[in-house]
Amino acid sequence: MAIRGFMTLPRHIVEGEKLHPGATGELSNILLQLGLAAKLISLEVNKAGLADILGFTGSENVHGEQVKKLDMFAHDTLIKAMDHGGHFCVMASEEEEDIIHLPAHHQTGKYVLLFDPLDGSSNIDANISIGTIFSIYKRITPGTGPGSLEDCLQPGYKQEVAGYIVYGSSTIFVYTASHGVHGFTLDPAFGEFILSHENIRIPKSGRIYSINEGNYFSWPNGLKHYIKYIQSNYFEGKPYQARYVGSMVADLHRTLLYGGIYMYPGDRRNSKGKIRLVYECNPMAFIIENAGGRATDGNERILDKKPESLHERCPIFIGSEGDVLLVEKFMRGEKIDKN
Numbered sequence: 001m002a003i004r005g006f007m008t009l010p011r012h013i014v015e016g017e018k019l020h021p022g023a024t025g026e027l028s029n030i031l032l033q034l035g036l037a038a039k040l041i042s043l044e045v046n047k048a049g050l051a052d053i054l055g056f057t058g059s060e061n062v063h064g065e066q067v068k069k070l071d072m073f074a075h076d077t078l079i080k081a082m083d084h085g086g087h088f089c090v091m092a093s094e095e096e097e098d099i100i101h102l103p104a105h106h107q108t109g110k111y112v113l114l115f116d117p118l119d120g121s122s123n124i125d126a127n128i129s130i131g132t133i134f135s136i137y138k139r140i141t142p143g144t145g146p147g148s149l150e151d152c153l154q155p156g157y158k159q160e161v162a163g164y165i166v167y168g169s170s171t172i173f174v175y176t177a178s179h180g181v182h183g184f185t186l187d188p189a190f191g192e193f194i195l196s197h198e199n200i201r202i203p204k205s206g207r208i209y210s211i212n213e214g215n216y217f218s219w220p221n222g223l224k225h226y227i228k229y230i231q232s233n234y235f236e237g238k239p240y241q242a243r244y245v246g247s248m249v250a251d252l253h254r255t256l257l258y259g260g261i262y263m264y265p266g267d268r269r270n271s272k273g274k275i276r277l278v279y280e281c282n283p284m285a286f287i288i289e290n291a292g293g294r295a296t297d298g299n300e301r302i303l304d305k306k307p308e309s310l311h312e313r314c315p316i317f318i319g320s321e322g323d324v325l326l327v328e329k330f331m332r333g334e335k336i337d338k339n
């Protein structure tokens, strides 16, 4: 990896802040703490098999899924890393049913933190990439005391910062504060995130589709037609390639870099699909849009949706603009010219 003038994550954050004369430094501090939490989770993920941390805790999360120990480790680590800086008034995690209040002895601040501590956790035991997703808003309730559920249920376009960490063949921290999407690779030798992907722009169209095709027979007809269309036509000499990791973070990291589309539609069994609006769809949509891509529920922009509850699910079509526009046409039943 070329070390670009030793542009570490902390240095990038501090230099980015200088571009905003009115900035208080709070968001920089938050990102620095998130970087620390990411390193701790990355270490634990990497030694998963060694530390007897694999396996189930025996409890279920609010979605009725079995929770693995690493999920809870990541959840606890994020809370511990973020609850004492005085920046947040409330937090919420995919692994906890209700909003998380900050301990009374810590100061509260004007920001709200929402996170999926470990995404793709069904992949842990198979040593397949997993990730962490985070999203930061400003509080909307008045005052300086504890925040409320209302602060956590804002439409995604109001995000101040969103990011993810993918624990893959290397650990990469990707974030945007609306001034470009930047990626930093963790150098395990000196334990620092180094700028490796500056100002990422997603290709305008791609040739990779990513969807759980096992659900094919439950999909809406428009989507079935779209998949058959990209499989049976040639695009620059080839049909589309299928890639599906089953960790949204990993599938979307690839989509961001190579282009194409990731989909988790509503289907006959689950009309809203599986992906959570607050913890997964909104931060990923914010990142992809900031990189020049598009994210909708097949009809409406994800970032315009007003969440009704913390754990609600939402169909998602996200990735290169051209690909998302095309699947939307199919979903609306529009006639498509054969190429």
Ligand code: AHG
Residues within 6 Å of the ligand: 094, 116, 118, 119, 120, 121, 122, 212, 246, 247, 248, 249, 274
């Ligand atoms: P999580 O591990 O946080 O519950 O999220 C898993 C999500 C997402 O990461 C992934 O794309 C999707 O579930 C996979 O679902 P299927 O197994 O239904 O394809």
Ligand code: MN
Residues within 6 Å of the ligand: 116, 118, 119, 120, 248, 280
């Ligand atoms: Mn998830």
Ligand code: MN
Residues within 6 Å of the ligand: 071, 094, 116, 117, 118, 119, 120, 121
């Ligand atoms: Mn999760």
